[in-house]
Amino acid sequence: MIHIEGHEGGKGDSGLRPRVDxxxxxxxxxxxxxxxxxxxxxxxxxxxxSDDPNDFLWIPGVDNPEGKDxxxxxxxxxxxxxxxxxxxxxxxxxxxxxxxFAEVVLGYNEEMAREEASRCISCGLCTEVCPEHMHIPEYxxxxxxxxxxxxxxxxxxxxxxxxxxxxxxxxxxxxxxxIATRGDSVAIRWLKRYATETAATSDLVYDIVNPxxxxxxxxxxxxxxxxxxxxxxAYYLALRGYDVNIYEANAKAGGMTMYGIPxxxxxxxSLDKQIEYIEKIGVKINYNTxxxxxxxxxxxxxxxxxxxxxxxFPKAWTLGIDGEDAQGSMQAVNxxxxxxxxxxxxxxxxxxxxxxxxxxxxxxxxxxxxGADVTILYRRRVEDMPADWExxxxxxxxxxxxxxxxxxxxxxxxxxxxxxxxEYLMAEMVADDKGGRPKPVAIEGSNKILKVTAxxxxxxxxGDYSFLEDYSEKIKEERGRFVVNDMQxxxxxxxxxxxxxxxxxxxxxxxIADGFRAVKGIEEFLLGVK
Amino acid sequence: MREKATTLYLGPQHPGITxxxxxxxxxxxxTIVKATTEVGYLHRxxxxxxxxxxxxxxxxxxxxxxxxxxxxxxxxxxRAVEAIxxxxxxxxxxxxxxxxxxxxRLASFMLWYGGQNGSLGLYTMGQxxxxxxxxxxxxxxxxxxxxxxxxxxxxGGVRRDLPKGFEQKVLKTMDYLEKRLDNFDDLMFxxxxxxxRTQGVGIVDKETAIEHGVVGxxxxxxxxxxxxxxxxxxxxxxxxxxxxxxxEGGDIWARALVRRQEARQSIRIVRQVIADMPGGPxxxxxxxxxxxxxxxxxxxxxxxxxxxxxxxxxxxxxxNKPRRVHLRGAAYVHGITLLEDVLKGANIADVSAIMxxxxxxxxxxxx
Numbered sequence: 023m024i025h026i027e028g029h030e031g032g033k034g035d036s037g038l039r040p041r042v043d044x045x046x047x048x049x050x051x052x053x054x055x056x057x058x059x060x061x062x063x064x065x066x067x068x069x070x071x072s073d074d075p076n077d078f079l080w081i082p083g084v085d086n087p088e089g090k091d092x093x094x095x096x097x098x099x100x101x102x103x104x105x106x107x108x109x110x111x112x113x114x115x116x117x118x119x120x121x122x123f124a125e126v127v128l129g130y131n132e133e134m135a136r137e138e139a140s141r142c143i144s145c146g147l148c149t150e151v152c153p154e155h156m157h158i159p160e161y162x163x164x165x166x167x168x169x170x171x172x173x174x175x176x177x178x179x180x181x182x183x184x185x186x187x188x189x190x191x192x193x194x195x196x197x198x199x200x201i202a203t204r205g206d207s208v209a210i211r212w213l214k215r216y217a218t219e220t221a222a223t224s225d226l227v228y229d230i231v232n233p234x235x236x237x238x239x240x241x242x243x244x245x246x247x248x249x250x251x252x253x254x255x256a257y258y259l260a261l262r263g264y265d266v267n268i269y270e271a272n273a274k275a276g277g278m279t280m281y282g283i284p285x286x287x288x289x290x291x292s293l294d295k296q297i298e299y300i301e302k303i304g305v306k307i308n309y310n311t312x313x314x315x316x317x318x319x320x321x322x323x324x325x326x327x328x329x330x331x332x333x334x335f336p337k338a339w340t341l342g343i344d345g346e347d348a349q350g351s352m353q354a355v356n357x358x359x360x361x362x363x364x365x366x367x368x369x370x371x372x373x374x375x376x377x378x379x380x381x382x383x384x385x386x387x388x389x390x391x392x393g394a395d396v397t398i399l400y401r402r403r404v405e406d407m408p409a410d411w412e413x414x415x416x417x418x419x420x421x422x423x424x425x426x427x428x429x430x431x432x433x434x435x436x437x438x439x440x441x442x443x444x445e446y447l448m449a450e451m452v453a454d455d456k457g458g459r460p461k462p463v464a465i466e467g468s469n470k471i472l473k474v475t476a477x478x479x480x481x482x483x484x485g486d487y488s489f490l491e492d493y494s495e496k497i498k499e500e501r502g503r504f505v506v507n508d509m510q511x512x513x514x515x516x517x518x519x520x521x522x523x524x525x526x527x528x529x530x531x532x533x534i535a536d537g538f539r540a541v542k543g544i545e546e547f548l549l550g551v552k
Numbered sequence: 553m554r555e556k557a558t559t560l561y562l563g564p565q566h567p568g569i570t571x572x573x574x575x576x577x578x579x580x581x582x583t584i585v586k587a588t589t590e591v592g593y594l595h596r597x598x599x600x601x602x603x604x605x606x607x608x609x610x611x612x613x614x615x616x617x618x619x620x621x622x623x624x625x626x627x628x629x630x631r632a633v634e635a636i637x638x639x640x641x642x643x644x645x646x647x648x649x650x651x652x653x654x655x656x657r658l659a660s661f662m663l664w665y666g667g668q669n670g671s672l673g674l675y676t677m678g679q680x681x682x683x684x685x686x687x688x689x690x691x692x693x694x695x696x697x698x699x700x701x702x703x704x705x706x707x708g709g710v711r712r713d714l715p716k717g718f719e720q721k722v723l724k725t726m727d728y729l730e731k732r733l734d735n736f737d738d739l740m741f742x743x744x745x746x747x748x749r750t751q752g753v754g755i756v757d758k759e760t761a762i763e764h765g766v767v768g769x770x771x772x773x774x775x776x777x778x779x780x781x782x783x784x785x786x787x788x789x790x791x792x793x794x795x796x797x798x799x800e801g802g803d804i805w806a807r808a809l810v811r812r813q814e815a816r817q818s819i820r821i822v823r824q825v826i827a828d829m830p831g832g833p834x835x836x837x838x839x840x841x842x843x844x845x846x847x848x849x850x851x852x853x854x855x856x857x858x859x860x861x862x863x864x865x866x867x868x869x870x871x872n873k874p875r876r877v878h879l880r881g882a883a884y885v886h887g888i889t890l891l892e893d894v895l896k897g898a899n900i901a902d903v904s905a906i907m908x909x910x911x912x913x914x915x916x917x918x919x
């Protein structure tokens with residue numbers, strides 16, 4: 023495989039192309055049979071004579087673009103040796119799910135996992151796009167060959183929250199899977215989930231992973247926020263002999279994965295198991311300790327050799343429309359937080375959720391489980407929704423009504439100040455001149471009114487950095503996010519940051535990647551280890 | 553007067569299209585006193601290479617064991633792997649396999665016609681038969697993309713179904729070749745030179761044959777009826793109607809008579825399989841080759857090649873590569889120990905003819 027001038031590749035394309043030594047090729051055409059994308063074919067023109075041996079080296083499609091007209095042996099999905107069909111994931115039936123918060127996805131059994139893992143061709147495109155560059159082909163191979171313990175060890179190499187990722191990761195790996203060009207991508211996320219589920223308790227995880235914990239090196243690191251990035255940094259720092267203290271405002275660790283993700287997607291015991299394991303290797307988590315209130319940032323800064331901030335985006339954006347202050351109008355992320363914390367929330371029996379991301383879908387599906395009749399209003403088309411397609415399908419299966427191209431303009435209140443209805447305009451999609459995605463433009467006079475008992479906005483969140491107090495000058499931020507270098511180091515060399523408060527992708531796996539990078543940064547900063 | 557003994561080196565290149573191999577001859581006058589085979593020119597370590605290749609990559613090496621007869625090798629590997637795995641082969645694939653195997657026999661007979669006569673200096677036969685062989689190779693090219701190495705019969709079936717109208721082309725070629733075989737008779741079996749040079753030459757008697765474990769046309773040329781296709785039938789041979797010819801005498805002439813008849817039997821078999829061929833799939837798909845593991849176990853399969861029975865042993869330790877592949881080809885016995893025996897007392901001028909007649913195939917001997 024060699025790099026082609028002027029072909030940089032991209033998502034799911036390494037930019038490399040095979041160079042064939044035509045003189046050594048024996049025309050077995052197994053390349054055609056195994057090529058997942060069907061890009062390779064044999065030509066009829068196999069009589070080739072030249073006095074220059076280099077003439078026999080050529081790159082199909084580049085050196086002879088006209089070769090397309092002379093194809094003989096080609097690949098078809100019926101003859102290809104790839105398995106294009108994914109092993110379906112057993113799930114609870116749609117209308118059964120809304121009756122409880124029981125986990126919807128039931129998980130692969132051993133036979134299913136082995137079979138699904140056998141579809142992988144180890145091309146490694148997945149590793150390339152994974153923010154954390156997890157060793158995906160390696161652990162899938164371990165599962166395929168029946169070495170589940172090896173798979174788990176490989177996974178824990180660079181991800182201390184794999185069960186969470188196995189259940190709710192945004193899995194960009196699957197978008198680029200080579201098999202997906204002509205079939206279903208390998209179920210990478212479900213396979214990781216399978217591997218982590220083979221160790222049922224944190225003790226078992228400890229036994230299998232058998233982590234090597236280095237002797238204490240006398241350095242302390244303070245970590246703010248027990249979300250995915252903070253936990254990752256804490257885990258790998260603790261393994262390297264650092265004394266790690268996490269300060270967490272809430273009663274439980276996990277950050278958004280604890281308070282943002284509904285329990286039918288990511289059950290509590292599954293999270294607890296992972297947190298227990300992380301605590302087992304020596305990470306100390308101080309719960310109910312809000313920095314800026316229960317402890318000052320200054321104290322953490324001064325008492326530790328380095329600080330890592332994984333503070334996330336706790337504050338929701340408001341819709342900015344009339345009537346949003348009504349009783350029964352709330353932010354979806356706050357709603358999810360309260361439900362996950364076990365609080366009671368009055369939403370009535372008719373809920374409108376505004377937005378098209380995973381938070382919107384989560385809030386809608388939780389509301390449905392609370393017995394409400396739910397409608398999602400989204401300004402663009404369904405196919406434009408940033409939410410996971412499986413989540414959208416899940417919502418539809420559960421009887422949630424999605425109204426696309428709907429732009430809310432007003433929340434109407436009754437005389438007691440309670441939400442009565444939400445008014446919205448229908449929109450038409452107008453192509454973007456600059457080649458961006460089409461924009462929704464409201465159609466005048468298309469006003470519609472939806473009677474509701476609660477409205478939830480889910481159009482995004484932002485950071486809250488008031489805890490920094492005097493340090494906010496030294497630790498710079500830009501457009502709501504901390505400025506960091508490629509080691510996650512902020513403008514204050516002693517302070518590192520990661521997670522939603524730093525990266526724009528704002529998903530758990532990116533946060534984990536940030537935490538992992540910060541470990542290297544902190545090592546280098548404190549010990550000079552490169 | 554006893555002549556002084558001297559040593560002659562025959563080969564590694566020599567007439568008869570058998571492949572590179574040397575025979576060291578101790579001669580007195582033009583009579584051979586002792587013959588010692590010197591092999592080693594064609595050792596490519598295929599069996600060892602297969603231990604480093606996955607199950608599917610190994611399949612592409614099989615056909616290279618013996619250049620004139622590639623398909624029985626593929627067939628053996630496929631059947632051995634299927635036996636270990638318990639993999640079913642669709643009925644249509646079995647018929648296609650037999651058709652390919654018999655076409656391969658015919659192509660190999662055509663090469664033998666040329667080689668046997670060429671070794672005696674009768675070159676016209678080779679020009680005819682090797683020319684006609686090309687009609688079979690054309691069929692192979694259309695079916696598999698390859699003329700010599702087909703890489704077509706693989707575990708689970710065959711790689712692709714027959715192209716449209718292929719059966720008719722095969723039948724047409726069979727009609728043509730059948731007529732040509734009569735022409736060959738005139739040039740070869742009714743030829744006084746051929747008779748004189750082959751009758752009573754290179755004799756293998758029954759006892760020697762059994763002692764050496766001789767197989768195929770060499771064994772049948774001693775009057776012993778033995779053919780794996782009948783004795784231990786595979787694919788659909790048990791459903792087909794054909795004969796196993798034998799001849800008496802054990803000399804080159806007898807073996808030539810056997811092969812002459814066998815070529816006609818192959819045409820008969822090809823016509824039958826085309827007439828009886830059922831529809832349906834041709835391939836029971838193997839899993840993703842990179843993750844394909846064959847359960848722990850081993851298998852020994854026997855296949856009839858033109859040179860006789862070949863045995864292939866394949867062992868798996870449950871991994872994604874063969875633990876061991878081992879071929880016991882007909883040529884291994886015929887071309888070394890038997891040849892050394894038969895050459896004792898022979899005339900120098902007959903060495904190539906005897907080598908060819910015994911089915912010596914150095915690439916298969918050395919693997």
